[in-house]
Amino acid sequence: MKLSRRCFLKTAAVAVGMPTFIPASALGRDGTVAPSNRIVLGGIGIGPRGREDLKAFLSQPDVQFVAIADVQEARREIVRVMANRQYNNQDCVKTPEMFDVLGRKDIDALLIATGDRWHAVATILAAKAGKDVYCEKPCSMTVRESQELADAVNRYGRVFQAGTQRRNVDNFKFAAGLARSGKLGRIHTVHAGILTLQESHKWLPGEPEPAKEVVDWDRWLGPAPWRPFNKDYVNGRWRNYYDFHGGAALPEWGAHTVDLCQWAASADDTTPVEFEADGQTIYGRYASGVKLVMRLSGFKGEGNWVVPGTCPVRFEGDEGWVEAADTGKIAVSSPKLLEGGAPKEMAGTDPSKHVRDFLDCVKSRKKPAANADVTRRGHIVSHAAAIGWRLGRKVRFDPVTETFINDPEANRQCSRARRSPWHA
Amino acid sequence: MIPFRLSGPVAFLLPLAVLVAAPDPREAKLLAVLSSEAGVQEKARACQELASIASPASVPALAALLSHEQLGDYARSGLESIADPSAGAALRKALGSLQGRQLAGAVNSLGVRREVAAVPDLQKLALDPSRGAAAEALASLGMIGNADAAKTLQKVLADGPANLREAAGHAALEAAARLSKAGNAAAARGLLEAIGRALPNTHLAAIAKAQAARR
Numbered sequence: 225m226k227l228s229r230r231c232f233l234k235t236a237a238v239a240v241g242m243p244t245f246i247p248a249s250a251l252g253r254d255g256t257v258a259p260s261n262r263i264v265l266g267g268i269g270i271g272p273r274g275r276e277d278l279k280a281f282l283s284q285p286d287v288q289f290v291a292i293a294d295v296q297e298a299r300r301e302i303v304r305v306m307a308n309r310q311y312n313n314q315d316c317v318k319t320p321e322m323f324d325v326l327g328r329k330d331i332d333a334l335l336i337a338t339g340d341r342w343h344a345v346a347t348i349l350a351a352k353a354g355k356d357v358y359c360e361k362p363c364s365m366t367v368r369e370s371q372e373l374a375d376a377v378n379r380y381g382r383v384f385q386a387g388t389q390r391r392n393v394d395n396f397k398f399a400a401g402l403a404r405s406g407k408l409g410r411i412h413t414v415h416a417g418i419l420t421l422q423e424s425h426k427w428l429p430g431e432p433e434p435a436k437e438v439v440d441w442d443r444w445l446g447p448a449p450w451r452p453f454n455k456d457y458v459n460g461r462w463r464n465y466y467d468f469h470g471g472a473a474l475p476e477w478g479a480h481t482v483d484l485c486q487w488a489a490s491a492d493d494t495t496p497v498e499f500e501a502d503g504q505t506i507y508g509r510y511a512s513g514v515k516l517v518m519r520l521s522g523f524k525g526e527g528n529w530v531v532p533g534t535c536p537v538r539f540e541g542d543e544g545w546v547e548a549a550d551t552g553k554i555a556v557s558s559p560k561l562l563e564g565g566a567p568k569e570m571a572g573t574d575p576s577k578h579v580r581d582f583l584d585c586v587k588s589r590k591k592p593a594a595n596a597d598v599t600r601r602g603h604i605v606s607h608a609a610a611i612g613w614r615l616g617r618k619v620r621f622d623p624v625t626e627t628f629i630n631d632p633e634a635n636r637q638c639s640r641a642r643r644s645p646w647h648a
Numbered sequence: 649m650i651p652f653r654l655s656g657p658v659a660f661l662l663p664l665a666v667l668v669a670a671p672d673p674r675e676a677k678l679l680a681v682l683s684s685e686a687g688v689q690e691k692a693r694a695c696q697e698l699a700s701i702a703s704p705a706s707v708p709a710l711a712a713l714l715s716h717e718q719l720g721d722y723a724r725s726g727l728e729s730i731a732d733p734s735a736g737a738a739l740r741k742a743l744g745s746l747q748g749r750q751l752a753g754a755v756n757s758l759g760v761r762r763e764v765a766a767v768p769d770l771q772k773l774a775l776d777p778s779r780g781a782a783a784e785a786l787a788s789l790g791m792i793g794n795a796d797a798a799k800t801l802q803k804v805l806a807d808g809p810a811n812l813r814e815a816a817g818h819a820a821l822e823a824a825a826r827l828s829k830a831g832n833a834a835a836a837r838g839l840l841e842a843i844g845r846a847l848p849n850t851h852l853a854a855i856a857k858a859q860a861a862r863r
Binding site: 645 | 689692693696699700701718720721722724725728729749750752753756757759760784787818821822825851852855858
């Protein structure tokens, strides 16, 4: 269902007067891009991590950030001030209503950085509204949401970049490149660092709801099941609750590290065919025989990794290995693997190159590094592995149908009902 | 007989058909929670656990919660996951009495289940804006995406209320994809062309036009 770039540009530009972008380099104005040639950006749900993304967007000369929708007044005001300070004007609009932003015809693309519960639904709504999307991770709560997100992006011919920026961070990119180039020999095992697997079904004590203008609790919940308000949730402490954090926390880092393993194993178009958990380690196996080991890492140096830092990955072939983590450092089995120079050290959390990749693709209509298709499969791997962990037994998975094989209980965990009236 | 097509979310559910007769002691415990004086949180969790294991025996208890302001959506989790037709029948029956968000939720669940038997019910809701779930009904018809559903989508696109045409357009785009996948290219093309006529000069029409050209 994906439109060709040329076909989409031709039809959409004719139909709705879509702006034709001119590369900044072609303008010859010392990096200044005329307003008419900027990508007009809006935001939905921008908290602390989203503001890191936003900084990267604001630093790009060909972006004009014009509106923020957030259910929390304090957060939308912070973002409005950030944008207005950047442009030295008062033009950024803030609103609690995301449909105000989705409905603006002048907005080309959206930064979506809500909590996980909203990512897929907001992305699908944005695709339907004709917007390109940069969406923070994890982008889905379930296997089904991973499918729905990718289907919508492709059906509506949108450019989508998941906030899995490590695909555009030098040391991770270099490591995956070594694995894919054959320099490590035949790849037999890939390792993804993950956080402690856990999910809580507790509810925090109910508190009086704030005024809707301050925090709209109903909208904050969105597609997630109802529970009483507690300020901790809206202050960022929603993680590890089953209703708000899909996949037993595995996708939290797995969205990055499992995704990188998929890339390194040349498995972006497939998934492992089985998963089996042993405590906090989950072993996957691809049809090719490559093993995927999802094992503990963490903020306090948990796990047995050579390179320090969060979100480590390790790729092993029969002729060598490479390891990378968020410190920007890399370790290899032989100095020969670094001939030509080690990659530049860059923090794994830095989204700047990833944001640039997205913006370039908004213009070219090409697929960015973390497009909807690789995101679909990378996220499905994380969710499927977590289901195996939750069930406490080996599960077999069909990468083509994206269902568990002869396992109704596992398959029933591939989707959740969304709270009404939200749907895809 | 399972009244679903072999694709989409329902593909997750199909293997259940052979298990409907197998009693699970966990299910009995969870049903006991639902019929007890337990609080909302405990019952909510019971519904979520039933979503993984419930047999048709759980349908009446879950259906009884559909109108509950807080637990209705939790009950839908259970009903969406039970492949047995009795779960779909319970959702269809509830359409007559539910209102507001609860009605919209049941409509959504029928779409997620791709409940072909619900097409006539959804058609009525789609053509009756006074019930307040017309847009949701259109979306569910799009998810079901058979020839009957397509007729209603085409009707709304052609002469339905202006404020429902965009919802009908999105639903028609989804239905066209499903019809095309099922080998009914002519019906798919008809829907795509209807989008172009109903919503000219929109990005939705541009997408539909491009897709029609590829079929």
